[in-house]
Structures are given as structure tokens and as C-alpha cells.
Amino acid sequence: MPARSQRSPFRRLAVGVTAVLLLLVGLVFLAPGGPTDAWLVRSSYDVTLRFDRPPTNAAINSPVVIVYLDRDSYLREERDPQELWDRRLHAALVRRLTKAGARAVVFDIVFAEPGLDPQADRELADAIRRNGRVILAAELNDWRRQTGQTADLSARSPVLPYEPLRTAAAGWGLASLRVDDDYAVRRYFPGYLEQQQPSLTWAAAQRLHLEAEVNPNARSGDGWVRYSGPPLSIPNVSYSAALRPDEVSDSFFRERIVLVGARPMVSGFPDRRDEYRSPWPVPGRGTPFMPAVEVHATQMANLAQNNFLRRPERWIEVLILAVLAFGLPALLFRFRPLPAAGVALLLEVALLGTVAWAFTLGWWAPWLLVGLIQIPGALGGSVLFHSAEWYRQRRQLEAARQEAEAKIREQAALLDKAQDAIFVRDLNGRVSYINAAAERLFGWPAAEWMDGRAAESVFALDPDKIAEAEILSATEGEWLGELELVTRDGSRRTVQSRWTLIRDAAGKAHSRLLINTDITEKKRLEAQFLRSQRMEIIGTLAGGMAHDLNSALAPVLMGIQLIRRETTDPETQRLLAVMETNTYRGADMVRQVLLFSRGAMDERQSIDLRTLLREVERIVGQSFPSNVAVSLLAPRDLWPVWGNPTQLHQVLLNLCVNARDAMPRGGELSLSADNVQLDSAESAQIPDGRAGDFVMLLVADTGEGIAPEILPRLFEPFFTTKPTGQGTGLGLATVARIVTAHGGFWNVRSEVDVGTTFEIYLPRLSTEPPAPADATEHEAPRGRGEGILVLEDDRAVAELLTQALRDQGYQPFLACNPAEAVDLARTHASQLSAVLLDATLAEEFAVSGTQWRQQLPQAAVFVMSETEDSTSETAVNADGLLVKPFGLPELFRRLAEILARRRR
Incomplete structure (x- = not known):
């Protein structure tokens, strides 16, 4: 009884306060001209109409x-x-x-x-x-x-x-x-x-x-x-x-x-x-x-x-609301929350029934909605009152619990300062604790770790490795190894993980402590370093092979062209033309290998990519099967870029060929370009991307798509998914080298059985450089007996070259080493109009013959090299570079041009 008497004043106060609040709510809702008056009246009128069910014979009567x-x-x-x-x-x-x-x-x-x-x-x-x-x-x-x-x-x-x-x-x-x-x-x-x-x-x-x-x-x-x-x-x-x-x-x-x-x-x-x-x-x-x-x-x-609806007068409505406001709390506060909810439900039903009965008498009540609100309000007050009573009884236990939690938080704060992601999992795999570093690393809040959803997703990538860690930690007390885990956004993280079995005072195992160190970046750098080494080795090997191949192709091409000049038989001419074409094709393949291995760049210029895209579209449309539909979309105001048009042409063709091979049964090939401005957030979504203005080239197909596990290796040299004999594995590797050399980057999106999209981003050319003068092609005239000094240590190339020069009307002087070339230059200085130097001997010749330029001031100098980036051209202050294997028409044209200028 004493406890009950102490609670009674508090209950009476709670009932009174709740009643006053409910009455104020009702008066505010029903206040004439108030913010809710019109809405309340209309809403209650419309709701009241639901109770009207006219008799079935209403239409007849x-x-x-x-x-x-x-x-x-x-x-x-x-x-x-x-x-x-x-x-x-x-x-x-x-x-x-x-x-x-x-x-x-x-x-x-x-x-x-x-x-x-x-x-x-x-x-x-x-x-x-x-x-x-x-x-x-x-x-x-x-x-x-x-x-x-x-x-x-x-x-x-x-x-x-x-x-x-x-x-x-x-x-x-x-x-x-x-x-x-x-x-x-x-x-x-x-x-x-x-x-x-x-x-x-x-x-x-x-x-x-x-x-x-x-x-x-x-x-x-x-x-x-x-x-x-x-x-x-x-x-x-x-x-x-x-x-x-x-x-x-x-x-x-x-x-x-x-x-x-x-x-x-x-x-x-x-x-x-x-x-x-x-x-x-x-x-x-x-x-x-x-x-x-x-x-x-x-x-x-x-x-x-005479059956208009009637509304009670205002003072009657206020009286009803006052009765409800004071009666409802007095009734509901006598019950605990669950029984009080049942009583409140009965009151709601009774109120609706009263309104329905009144409507049959022609009365409707705007206070209906207010009354329906007052009942839950009184119920809420009852629940709050009993909750306060319960809280007071449990206050001491809560204080003790908070003290214990404070100690736990203090210990957890120490763990949160660690950079490693720390878990505590019971033997059933349920996570009972994670630190802040784990939340940051994997993106899951602590609550979702506790209910098991986060752990199920994070550890789902390699269940066999997880099972091995659980078994070894249970049997040996500890396990150490690397794991691939998944974050909330789906990205993968590599961690160095240590699993330690935790036992209670009785020695019984009850949980595991997992300490995970994120080594994703370390692994990425290691892989990048190994990939760079492998690329360097492959590039060196490819460059050496290409150098030797160019040397081997040079005499073949010259010999074919010499024979074509001597024979008039049509069938022989046709066969020689086929051989010449395939020799040039082999030279192009070698040039691609050299480009890949050295990243060499020809002369650059401002490029209109719309023109380049139209040219590629024309080639593709003429050469690809008819079941491949090609489309092109590029705006007129496309920004120019600075680069080598031949190499960018090669990039587009390589991507188009790959797209064609991915659509053996036909499909759609889309070529497009657009101006894009990437901010830091957008560029972060692209590998190696950066913010700025770029022109984006897009090559998309509707082919077979690329499996996710293949995407990371897509740009590795000599890696191909095509059958043996159908691919070299250098196409995309060359694309990567060219784009990187142009200061660009790329992105690949692919879905199996849907298609693949390659996005190439090239920096915008902000200032247009002056355009180079147009070169006009002329048919090379025959020589006039001019002397040509040839320095070439390859006997086959030297013989064919001197024969060709002699047939063209020039007087060749052949030297197989720099010393011999210096002697010939000194002896025939007045007869020599041009010098052809092998790149491997050019620097030695320049050093050995320091006086030859003074002896041959009128002579034009050409360097013959297996690569396009030879430094020998600068070493001898040459007038031009001839890349082996070069054709005889090119040699004769360039000789004729330089000699004509010298005569003027």
C-alpha cells in the first residue's frame, strides 16, 4: 500500500497533463478558421459518407x-x-x-x-x-x-x-x-x-x-x-x-x-x-x-x-471532446500497455459505431477524426506512464549495466586505435565484436556484422580457405595466411590474416580472434613491378627479333623490286607483286612489334579524330563481313588531339578487328567520339584516370563479351583467347603502348553474351599548332650519273642496293666498313652527290671521318635504319632516314628530290 500511495499522485498528475494536452489538441483542430479547420471538416464529411448505405429501393423511390x-x-x-x-x-x-x-x-x-x-x-x-x-x-x-x-x-x-x-x-x-x-x-x-x-x-x-x-x-x-x-x-x-x-x-x-x-x-x-x-x-x-x-x-x-445532413453546434462538439479528453486517460491509465491497447481498440470501434448511428439520424460530426486521434493519444500517455514506472524499477540494474559497458568501451577504444581489422567470431561463425578499422576497411557497420549479414558477404569469396583456417586454428590454436575478402561495395581486398583460438578459464574454446592486415596495395605494387619487368624483358626480346627481321626483309624486298624492273612476263609480274605485298605486310608486323617494344613515336601533329574515324569506318565497312553493322557518331565540334595519326589509326583498327572476331555470327559495331570533362570523382572510377579535358574514343560491339577473370590480363603481350594461329596477342598490348605514349588512358566494360565497350581517353589539344606543309608526290626521274657512296656491312643489301642504283642511272661506290668509306669519300669527293649510311656504322663513320663533311659539303646524307627512332641520324647530321626494309621507289624519289634541291 505505501508504494501504491506514492504512485497515485504521479498517476493523477500524468492523467491530468494528458487530458489537458488532448483537449488542447481537439480545440486546435476544431478552432474556426484554424490551420486544420477546413481540412478537418471536409475530411470528416467525406469519411462520414462511407457510413451511408442507401436502401436498395432508393433509386425506385x-x-x-x-x-x-x-x-x-x-x-x-x-x-x-x-x-x-x-x-x-x-x-x-x-x-x-x-x-x-x-x-x-x-x-x-x-x-x-x-x-x-x-x-x-x-x-x-x-x-x-x-x-x-x-x-x-x-x-x-x-x-x-x-x-x-x-x-x-x-x-x-x-x-x-x-x-x-x-x-x-x-x-x-x-x-x-x-x-x-x-x-x-x-x-x-x-x-x-x-x-x-x-x-x-x-x-x-x-x-x-x-x-x-x-x-x-x-x-x-x-x-x-x-x-x-x-x-x-x-x-x-x-x-x-x-x-x-x-x-x-x-x-x-x-x-x-x-x-x-x-x-x-x-x-x-x-x-x-x-x-x-x-x-x-x-x-x-x-x-x-x-x-x-x-x-x-x-x-x-x-x-x-428534408434529409439534409446536420452538424452539432460548436459548444456541443467542444463538450464531447472535453469528455473524451478527460475520460480516456482516466480509463486507459488503469491498464498495462497490452490490455490498454485492447481497450483502446474497442473504444475506436465504439466511436465509429456511434458516428454511424448518428448519421442514420442525419447528424455528422467533424470531431470524429479528433476523437479517433485522442484515443491513441491517451493510449500513448498510458504506455509512457507505465514505461516510466518500469524504468524507475530497473534504474539500478541499468546503472550497473552501463558501468560494465563503459569498461568494455574503454577496452574497445584501445582496439579501435589499431590499423588492423580485428574480429571476434564464435565457433559458429557469428561475429561478436569488430573494431573501427574493420568497419572502415569493409564498409559494413557493426550492427550488420552482429546479425551475420556482413560476415556472410565478406567471407564468401573463398570458402575452402576459410574452412582451412577454421580447422587449423581449432587444432593447432593459430593459423596465418592470406585471404581474399569482399567489401560492401563488391571490391576485393587482400589481407594478411592471423586466426587465434580463444579459450575460457576452464580451457574450453569459445571464439576466435581474427587480426587482418590490408596488403591489397602492397600486392598491387608487387604485381605492377613484376609486370613491368616482364614487359621490359618481352620488349627487349621483341625489339631484337624485329631488328633482325628488318635486316632480313630488306634484301628480299629490294630483290623482288629489281626483278620486277627486269621482267615483262605478266605471270611473273603478278607473282612478284604478291611477294612484294606480303613482304610489306611482314614489315608492318615488324614495325608493330618495334612500336610495342620501344614505344617509339613518329612525328606528331594535330589530329581531327572525326576524319580518322570516317577513314576507319570506310575500311571496316569494305573489309568486314556483311553481317556486321557499322555505325559512326561524332560531333562536329570534337576537340583536336596531338599525336601520330598512323598509330591512332592502328589503335582503332586493332579494336575493330577484335570486335569483329568477337561477333562470328554478326552483330553491331559502334564507333563514336565525344568531348568529356572528367572531375576527380569521375576519373577515380577509371583505372589510371585523371581529371581534365579529354576526347573519348568508343568502340563497342554486341559480341560474346569477356569473362571477368580474363579482363586483368587483357593488355598483356602475347596473351590471346583466340585459337592457335588466329592471334598474335600483340593487338591490345600495342593499343595500350600507343595510348600511354599519347598521354591517354583507357577503360573496358564487358558483359558475357552482351558485348564489350572500349573507351580510349586522349588529352585535348588546347592550342592548335601550325599545320605542316603539304608534301606533293612526284615520280622519281632517273639519275644523271651522280656518285652515291653506300656504306653497308650486309653483303646482300649492299649488292642489291648498288645494282638498283646503277640501273637507275647513278654511279654507286660501295664500302663495307667506315674506314673504306672515308677513303672513298676522300678519293671521289668531286663525284659524290649523296651518301647512304647503315645506322649501325653511321656513328663510327662520323667519328672516323671527321673531315668528310668538309670534303663533301655538297653531298646529301641518308641513314638506313631498322627502326624509326635511330639516334644515328642526329649523329651524322643526316638529311633523312630510310627505315628498312624500304622500297626502291621511295629511295629513288627521295634521292631525286634532295639532288634537285641541291642543284638549285
């Missing part, structure tokens, strides 16, 4: 029916919807309704002007007069803009019906409605009665002497419309059907008020016309629209049946 002037009527009567309805038909309808015994006819159609046919107007006026119970519609100029906050319209005059028709009618009324700003009609609009301007339905009620005419709520505009259902719930017929007794019997209209109006033909207009949102939703259709004439008909039915 309805005092109101509607005649719709709709699209079907226009079609059946063969009328143009854009023109006025023929008033003869209106007259026919009035006569039909008079004969059928309709209680009244209300037109929701404004006849403000004379019709096109005066005779039709007279017929309509006569029919209206004979009926004696026809109400016509008038309108205000801005009736469509009426809202719930109606303005003072006393100074405004309505647009009345055409005078002959108005005189014949029993009365007229405004076809205006009280429209809320959500375009729904909820409250009744009787018109401006003080100015003798009743609404259309109020005018009809006056003519029919309906009981609701004296209803103070309806007269003052405080009546709330009671809808009988969703749109088209009121009995209705088409205008054309109403004209035909064989389709609609007289009994349909007898003793009923008939409203005639248009049903909007929405499909013919981009907007809603003469429609309002229905507060009554239709399942699956949301909130539909209701024709204006049906809104008038609903209000007419409310007047006829």
Missing part, C-alpha cells in the same frame, strides 16, 4: 430523376455538339413530361438569348406555359468561381432567361453552387434570398411548397448535402430516350421532379466542364467527377425529402 443531354442524344438526333440544341426538342420534351404527369421540370440549361428559330422559341414557351411547373436557370457572370467563402454579390445582377420563356415559366433560379476550393460541393446554396435571387433548387422548392422550404438550415445555407451515392446514382435517362415513350414509360416521370441538364462530353475536351469532384469515392477509380445537374438533383432530393 427517388423523388428526382435526371434527363441527360449527352453525346448519345446528339448522335441519335443527328445534331452537331458544337451547336445549340434545337428548342423544338426542348418543347417536345416538356410536352412529354406534362403528359407523363411529372411533378415539376427544372432546366439546368440557361436560355439567356433568343434561339435561332423564333418559331421554336414560341413552341417552347407554349409548352412551358401549358405545363405550369417549369423552373428555368439563370446564372451569374462568375458563378463558376463561387467557393465556400462566398463574397458579397448583392450588387451583381444575374443573367436571366429569355423574357418570353421566363414569363411562361413558373419561376427561375440561379444555377450556382457553393463549391469548395477542392472543387467539391458539400454545403447547400439557397441563393441570395434577400435580393430575390433564389437558387435553382430553392425556386423549385418554393413552387412545389416543399416542407424543407422553411428549414432554417437550408434557408441559411448551413445545410450539408447528403449524397445518395457515387456519380450517376440518381435515376437518369438520355434526352433522346426521354423523347420516345416506347423507350421510357410515363411511370418513370410520374410524380417526380425532372431535372434536365447536360452530361459533359469529357472525351471531346482537354478540361473538365460542368463537373465537380464527388466526395463519394468509387473503389478502383479514386475520386470521380459528378455532373453539375446531378449535384442540383441531389440537393433537390434533399429538399424534397
